[in-house]
Amino acid sequence: GAVVSQHPSWVICKSGTSVKIECRSLDFQATTMFWYRQFPKQSLMLMATSNEGSKATYEQGVEKDKFLINHASLTLSTLTVTSAHPEDSSFYICSAPHPPSGPNYEQYFGPGTRLTVT
Amino acid sequence: AQSVTQLDSQVPVFEEAPVELRCNYSSSVSVYLFWYVQYPNQGLQLLLKYLSGSTLVKGINGFEAEFNKSQTSFHLRKPSVHISDTAEYFCAVNLNTGTASKLTFGTGTRLQVTL
Numbered sequence: 341g342a343v344v345s346q347h348p349s350w351v352i353c354k355s356g357t358s359v360k361i362e363c364r365s366l367d368f369q370a371t372t373m374f375w376y377r378q379f380p381k382q383s384l385m386l387m388a389t390s391n392e393g394s395k396a397t398y399e400q401g402v403e404k405d406k407f408l409i410n411h412a413s414l415t416l417s418t419l420t421v422t423s424a425h426p427e428d429s430s431f432y433i434c435s436a437p438h439p440p441s442g443p444n445y446e447q448y449f450g451p452g453t454r455l456t457v458t
Numbered sequence: 459a460q461s462v463t464q465l466d467s468q469v470p471v472f473e474e475a476p477v478e479l480r481c482n483y484s485s486s487v488s489v490y491l492f493w494y495v496q497y498p499n500q501g502l503q504l505l506l507k508y509l510s511g512s513t514l515v516k517g518i519n520g521f522e523a524e525f526n527k528s529q530t531s532f533h534l535r536k537p538s539v540h541i542s543d544t545a546e547y548f549c550a551v552n553l554n555t556g557t558a559s560k561l562t563f564g565t566g567t568r569l570q571v572t573l
Binding site: 346433446449 | 507509568
């Protein structure tokens, strides 16, 4: 099956700094990727849809200037948490659909990135 | 907009006993349905999916689910659970629009298998 990777898997940063998280589709191209956030013992909440070659689409309540998304190529999307604060500490997960439609449609998830802001 | 309800936040069960995790959805249009499993500090692994066709779907690790359109349900079942099945299980729905679209997740059910 298709594989999605994330880097780093774990990051600790100081309050006020920025952190970049990468999401890569390793063996397929993804014009669309999704970014989710998961707090401890809670479900995944969609933050934004990353679109290759165009601006990301953010969900209601998600600050686009704080969570910068760049879909640089057909295999890479990045999420940058700017001026991070302790309340941004969370588990961030990306996914990519492959194929984009049809009977074999599926969304593949990355292993997640644990962000801790101190 | 679509929504997913998982009424049971936790389901305790003894090893080798059967289990059913409930999932109901709400949508005004056709949807795809998924069950994912998440182990601690890991990403999501697909258990099974319903896109079309047979309403009884078989997945990995002995799990199966049945799509019931009239009851808007997609309950997950396993006839005999193992300790290793202890994990968080998420039901998710995806609009069937013909193109990639976002998943909406339920709140999750913690399956706790004990001896």
